Amino acid sequence: MKRNGPLSRLFILLVFLFLYAPIFVLIVFSFNDSKSNAVWGGFTLDWYVQLFQNDTVLSALRTTLLVSFLATLIATVVGTAAAIGFYNMKRRPRGILLGINNIPLTNADIITGVSMMLLFVFAGQALASLSGWLNNLEWVIDANLWFDLDFNLGFGTLLIAHITFDIPYVILSVMPKLRQLDPNIAEAAQDLGATSLYAFRKVVLPEIMPGVVNGALIAFTMSIDDFVISYFTAGSQESTLSMVVYSMVRRRVSPEINALSTLMFVAVLVLLVVINLRQGHQDAKEAKRRKALGAPTIAPESIMDITTENVGREPSER
Amino acid sequence: MKKLLVMVLVLSLTAGLLTGCVHSRDSLGGDTSSNVVNVYNWGEYIDESVLDDFEAATGIKVNYQMYDSNETMYSKIAGGGANYDVVIPSDYMVARLIAEDLLAPLNFDNIPNFADIDPALKNPAYDPENLYSVPYMWGLMGVIYNAKAVDEADLGSWSLLWNEKYAGDILMIDNSRDAIGIALKRLGYSYNTTDEAQVRQAVDLLVEQWPIVQAYVMDDIFQKLEGANAYVGTYYYGDYLTMYENNPDLGFYIPEEGTNIYVDAMCILKDAPNKANAEAFINYMCSTQAGLKNCEAIWYSSPLLSVREALDPEIADDPYAYPDADIMAKCESYAGLPQNILDLYDSEWIRLKTTTGNFWGLF
């Protein structure tokens, strides 16, 4: 293909300016020695100090990381298993299940959030009335038992919601790898005496590992960045970072927020650059070994393969 | 093996949700609550160091969350699934929560500091026998304007909020009771009218105002008025004092048609998991030390007599913070409304908010 001329380069530059201008302004003003967001009042690091004394922000950060990590872990295991199960199904049931699997992806976040909130609240009330009914039963009274079945929105519901919207990404990321898999290999391993579990661990898993890792990365990203679904399902006890930011930006805006976004930006930048460098390095030298080990690839294709499949069509042939 | 693992994971997750579960009946009545209190308060409505003081004094951890209007708080509670202990709604919302049986009666033996509450604020209309609520703060609502941008001749009435001269510079309050109330007052009606036609007429007036409003705001008003991103707004006097500290161009007046006097009161929800801790919290908030700190942070009027005595005379004698009989005569408080009017408020509020102006509000 032809290279880009100066005009197209300029266009690229302008779009990047649009994408990054707000972020850079936030970063600059995180060092501003004034509460104002418009007037420069000198250099300071106070906002960073205050940020780290802010319990609300820190505990929200903890909740966010914990929920994202656990949700990713569970979603990756359950999702990979489900993908393999789906793959082995007949065409028709597989199509139906994949269709349902697509619901959280294609539905608006707000509907996913609201519907889960209604379900949780409904389940909580049903359980409460169930325990009320149980407590009036004669044998329960005789046995001196007291049922206190109840649950409220909280960490548990938050985690369930995150797992629910994470799993589809894992499945969509593992499925293509399964399709590429030669079914004869696993059979060959079994013919040579491997148990099916051993064959899975030694033969299948390494082959689909890049898909699993990509799925996990996408799931983690989605969890970390989610606001809407958490907002509806977290209840009164837990706040994720996004929820804290939301309540902060709707009140008086504190430059601590700028400090927070700067730190997040730098963390992500460093992470990506390191991964990218490592990957480039490996690409050049040990591409083969890396493939065998199934090292993480955070290549742009990972998310894009998902997005192309999002509408339920096959990804275009390579 | 893997199947089993996944099953176990799913099951343990589900089980983990069912907190509590089964105990012996004998263990009932004992304080099974944890060492936390879940407080749900307005945003920008406390000196947060008071929470640390409370934690240090009692060892009870405060889980503190904020809302931006009574209606938002009501949604969160009525929706279920939330388990707050202490909420701090305004008068009319206290009445509604009592009417809907959502509050627990307080044990005043555990709240000895209640004695310090101004007797004028005890046994209020919203809680006639004073069973459910302890006043937290009170105050007046009024108009806040930027003296550099607004002509003095235009001041004095609620109609400033409808003045086309300031189109695009006006901030309207973003909750149904206050906004519809302002329009009712401007029309010369009572805040507590139960005449559906009057409410509709008031909302018509708000729809008429819609094109010249820059934004509907609650606590985001601070930043917008302080930064002169808008020039006219309406909010609470205590918050005006806070804004004035940051922008001395700002002025405040009580509109001649009359305004709202409100009390925000601490209540305990009926299904609160930590009632004892909640009462300890309420009692602590009624101490002179905490009251003074809060008062100096948010500048609202304190219901505590000892706090008023200890306050800087400049604020203690402020005519709007602790108004005299003349100003009080112009004030009306919100009362609880019957269900049909509450429903009407909701649907009319949506009517206002879904106003789209010309061509779906694009211009």
Place this chain on the structure above:
Amino acid sequence: MKSKGIAIPYVVWMAVFVVAPLVVVVVYAFTNRDWSVTLDHFTTLGQYAGVFGRSFLLAFVATIVCILIGYPLAYFLARERGRLRGMAMLLIMLPMWMNFLLRTYSWVFLLERNGFFNNLLSAIGLPKLDIINTSGAVVLGMVYNFLPFMVLPIFSVIEKIDPRVIEAAQDLGADSATVFRRITFPLSLPGVLSGITMVFIPSVSTFVISRLLGGGKTLLLGDLIEMQFLGSAYNPHLGSAISLVMMVIVLICMGVMNRFGEGEGEAVLL
């Protein structure tokens, strides 16, 4: 490896946490506060036609703008050299890892009357612009937040086009405009279609962007729904009905678009 059984936990999970919640929404939508069956929520939906219209219009405009910016960007980036291209894709994705509320909020801060942008304008002697709290600001927020979702799928599809196909066309005498019109563009359509889905759906249902950048004046469907559940006019039954209708309309739109897109794609490919 042949076992289908290991999908069972997730099938159960989907039944409980994907299907059941939607059933609950349907139940709420067709009942009243006292749980009697009613169609009132749907018959009165007419009064929200303006909000539906505005939401779909703004989301449509945002999607079009995203295509107009995103397609050329993806196309140009796909033509860049490997290293630069990798860098650029990284830079496109980087903001996605930052909190989207923070990114949206930074626009408030840029666009306010006495915000950064206007201060810049007045410093060089230009009049201030009132952009914040308008529909335009809301569209800007949508484009800003969702542009990467348009660029990424288009890029991924263009990148995978076999260069030999293009070379073959050129050998057969096609100029670059023809190559684009007859080969690159048709082959990139699937990417555009998934980009549209990924921009349109979050745009039409957002409530954060309209709240922060629209000043509570530009109420969208998301705001209307949020208002009924956790906002200022509690009525989950009406909220469910609005959610349901929105969901159905979006599904129909997407279905029609995909059908249309598929037909188109095949026709050109043939």
